[in-house]
Amino acid sequence: MKKTYNCKLIRKEELCPGIFDFEIECPEMAQAAKTGQFLHITCGGSTFLRRPISICDTTDTTLRFCFQVKGEGTKELSLREVGDMIDVMGPLGHGFETVPGEKTVVIGGGIGTFPLLKLARETDSAVFLGFRTKELVVMEDDFKAASGNVTVCTDDGTYGYNGFAIAAMGEYLLENKVDRIFCCGPTPMLKAVKQIAEYRDIPCQLSLEQRMGCGIGACLTCVCETKDEGMGKYKQVCSCGPVFDSKEVVL
Amino acid sequence: MANLEVEYCGVKFKNPIVTASGTFGFGYEYNEYVSLNEYGGFGAKGLTRQPRGGNKAPRIAETPSGILNSVGLQNPGVEVFADVIMPDLAEKFDTNVIANMSGNTIEEYAEMAEILSDTDVAVIEMNISCPNVKHGGLAFGTNAAVVEELTKEVKKKCKKPLVVKLSPNVTSVTDIAKAAEAGGADGVSLINTLLGMRIDINTRRPILANNTGGLSGPAVKPVAVRMVHEVYNAVKIPIIGMGGVMSGDDVIEFMIAGARLVALGTGMFVKPDLILDVKRDILAYMDRFGIEDINDIVGTLELN
Secondary structure, X not given: OOOEXXXXXXXXXXXXXXXXXXXXEOXXXXXXXXXXXXXXXXXXXXXXXXEEEEOOEEOOOEEEEEXXXXXXXXXXXXXXXXXXXXXXXXXXXXXXXXXXOOEEEEEEEHHHHHHHHHHHHHOEEEEEEEEOOHHHOOOHHHHHXXXXXXXXXXXXXXXXXXXXXXXXXXXXXXXXXXXXXXXXXXXXXXXXXXXXXXXOOOOEEEEOOOOOOOOOOOOOOOEEEEOOOHHHHEEXXXXXXXXXXXXXXXX | OOEOOEEEOOEEEOOOEEEOOOOOOOOHHHHOOOOHHHOOEEEOOOEOOOOEOOOOOOOEEEEOOEEEEOOOOOEOOHHHHHHXXXXXXXXXXXXXXXXXXOOOOHHHHHHHHHHHHOOOOOEEEEEOXXXXXXXXXXXXXXXHHHHHHHHHHHHHHOOOOEEEEOOOOOOOHHHHHHHHHHOXXXXXXXXXXXXXXXXXXXXXXXXXXXXXXXXEOHHHHHHHHHHHHHHHHHOOOOEEXXXXXXXXXXXXXXXXXXXXXXXXXXXHHHOOOHHHHXXXXXXXXXXXXXXXXXXXXXXXOOOO
């Protein structure tokens, strides 16, 4: 039987204003977790629903997740201190599917970069990370430890590659053969990556986000639109995703 | 050992705890957390005559102590349920399945009742109160004369106990409950969700893609308990109570108000194994008050 876990927060860091990096202890979940899966977390305070947050990385006994304070839930979660217990369901969802030996691209934008760290380590990937500006660049060292080929980009050119991560990826694709692209980021980035991948006929997996209820596929609230009709027109991001084949979804 | 078994519309439920349609899929997802056999029965996802894709996302928004949803009856259609899903559930689990159906016309409701009558479902719940679809649903549930007529016509084709699901979005829930009873309903269930709205003040747009949605969760519980109490005093047919149940104490509260069965719903999104806590709490309550049979507390409310 699956269950919920009461996990101790063992490390907490504020990476930049409003962006937090948590590590919790739970050997069972840590060992079961696959890259791209998420945790469904009770944030506390007066918030009611759990909040879905992607797994950033794992060790044998711990899980790391990063999040931006956006609303009441993430604000409450950010107030937790080391030693506090956090009620977590997970690991949930359908993560990235990797194929050993493939040359791949990992591309993420903003807070969408967090779920890609474990993936970057587990694949032979060129990694492109996009941020709006220098102050928002986070986890660069983590990614550089995970992959030998990391390009950090800023939209305003204040750090690293001057421009969108998509542009840097586009240049890379002109000169390198790639077997697969993995992406997580804001919708405009997902749309662009989907378009580029399909134009170049490169298989592509996108990690999506949606307001969520149960987290396990029962309540049908966190859906994304697909190319199917009827019952299958909308698929649950929590259980069919959060990672989808780019050709399956309509963004 | 305290007795938790309850009879509802002639069907035996091993305990009075069921689930609310729409919160529980067809049971498979939650069965990975707690065996479906632990429940007295469960309410399956609302069905329509044809498969439905449902509404655009976002379909959910948090509210104080609750949620708004606007799923819009996404479902595979009654035939897939009758031919594939229900036979599988009957083979794998030992619990009562409460099918739930919504139609656009009286004829559609009757046809679905006929199809579901030939399956192993224990009870058929007729949804006349979905706030998230343009046709049917709530339009049927707010007019007493229509409810009586609809119930009467569906009863002609329905060979299973027929339970009418009532909307709280009416002036008098008792008028609708009486109309269902007069039409021949075997039971009523209440409450469906309360129509609500949330606005994103930054974009000045509703959070839900459907603009409005149905409110559920602990926020609605006092409304639900009051309505169960009123309906209990207005009709003789048994009640399935629901709305914001988060504990065994909440189940007891609904039963005292007059519910024979009580459904868990939104609370399971937070605690997927809520049923286990609920059963433990109920047994503790019965022990504390020396109650040997859970049926003895139904409708025992004494007003001040």
